[in-house]
Amino acid sequence: MSGDRPRTSVSAWRPQVPGIAEVLHAHFTDHAYPAHTHDTWDLMILDDGAVDFALDRHRHGATGTAGVLLLPPGVPHDGRTVNASGFRKRNLYLDDSVLPQRLAGRAVDAPVVTDGLLRRRIHQLHAALVHTEDRFEAESRLSFITERLHSHLDALKPRTPGHETNRLAARLRELLDARIHVGISLHEAAAILYAHPTHLIRCFKQTYGLPPHTYLTGKRIEQARRLLLDGRRPAEVATTLGFHDQAHLNRHFTRHMGTTPARYARTRSGSAAPPF
Template structure:
């Protein structure tokens, strides 16, 4: 029917990333949330529209492309659309391993953060979460989002890489090289190397000029090239080198090499005897 309002659309899933209990994308036209609480932190960005909400009985509003909403666990809040066309939002529900409950007071005092860099980093995190097989990248991006949130809550100042940078970077590179196919979660690498995840990523970037998830992807693409030229099928190569599936290999291989795995393999010379 002409002029009808768009229907509600929802997408939700639990990603394989420690600290994120749920990813929730929604387009609401007239939905209103009753007062409720979460056990987790509620981190939201808007892609369209605006939202009015009350947190701990104080009224707030969020709109615009550079704003972020952070609601703490255990504190009552509600929400409703502030525009006739509704709103489109992307939400991450974060457990208290990412942000401890002790930071609740700062979030209650200022739940709307106007920070274009933080908003962009959250968008990049959502993009990684939407790609099967990119959990290592998503975990890396989450560490920087959490760090930025802690800065807003007044409890964190990132440490710049010092004398230990090259040592930590080399140790992480060796770890990634030894586990290229199976991979290593960022939190496990940080525990093994006794470094904060974000600091470990900074040290690696300073030493090698790219983040560790990009380094790992490049190593996997290099291995895929060798196997493809040896006559292996792209579908088998994908899982052998550590990609989630053939589509995951196709996406990264094309970006790195400029052609698809199938075309790359087809270009190798054949024995003419």
């Protein structure tokens, strides 16, 4: 009977985020990967269940949601379910602009990393990648993941914001304000300001209390409110302010204001009480 067949679901896409070659979300209940290699790094978290795998002829296991699996490029590995419930996983396939090939040997020695902060950051990145239009946020989250992975593999410590913090943060804010309508990527901003992406984010957050992608979205919502009350249509507002489309505007506007752009715009006629 078809209802007795093992359930498998797979979703994959290629986001427009530098460094990420592919995103894969999957649920396997009865599946075994044959031995294979990747040209990319495979960064995986489990959402449920357990997986058994061999890497460079040594077997490993991972259970639950505590660990992070990092499989290096060019090294043979397999993978299989452990019990009838299988496992749910989310993978990021990262190119060598994120992690250089020279770190592969260290990843072979310890492919399962127990790091709650790293796991949480990977989860947050996956949530951002589901909404392909939120590229700035995804780039920001990937930068912190990259830094954290380097700290495990290369013993690098993140740079602490110093005396230049306020100056660098102010320059980034000026850049964001000037690019509200057209947007800017994190890597472009870092190149213009001659700063490492994660250092740039830390300086901004220390100075203004929120990360730059959150600041940019807030400024766009602020301008959207004005345009809507001027009588502009939501679809036109979305295009004017650099949102990917009207649905992108709707999602962020509703999260900020508790109502949709169209309902907010109707308050200008006096047919509904103003939100404040």
